[in-house]
Amino acid sequence: MKQALEQRTESMGMQDYIFTVMVPKEKQLVFKKNEPVEEERKLFPGYVLVNMIVTDESWYVVRNTPNVTGFVGSGNIPVPVTPEEFGVIERRVGEQQAKFKSDFQVGDLVVIIDGPFKNYDGTVSAVDINKGKLTVLVLIFDRETPVELDFTQVRKK
Secondary structure, rough: OOHHHHHHHHHHOOOOOOEEEEOOEEEEEEEEEEEEEEEEOOOOOOOEEEEEEEEEEEEHHHHOOOOOOOOOOOOOOOOOOOHHHHHHHHHHHOOOOEOOOOOOOOEEEEEEEEEEEEEOOEEEEEOOOOEEEEEEEEEEEEEEEEEEEEEEHEEEE
């Protein structure tokens, strides 16, 4: 849809009214076969952000682009994104370092599957998505001891 809109903008001479067409994406680390793999993930699947001056002609180009089915707003009038909202989106898109994807939450019961505490049960006490680490409370000598582990070293019970 992004390419179609960019092509229509060019072919209909609307470059002075339609400036940018953007599909916001962020980098994410996902584990595949216990190896972190960097992937790009759409922030708003199915949505495209368009920076434009709304005139009857520019609105016609966007509205009649193939695969455009609707707009965010009431009726057929789109609601503009505020500069603050766009700033948040821009910062997330501009982040160079990928973040880990995690299914773990504080309080989850887990089993350690790798490392010196293999086969120990524990409870997740902290999740650090930026580093891909968990802090797990493990019962050692009748005391809960915090152990820092990678996402790949544990699995949910």
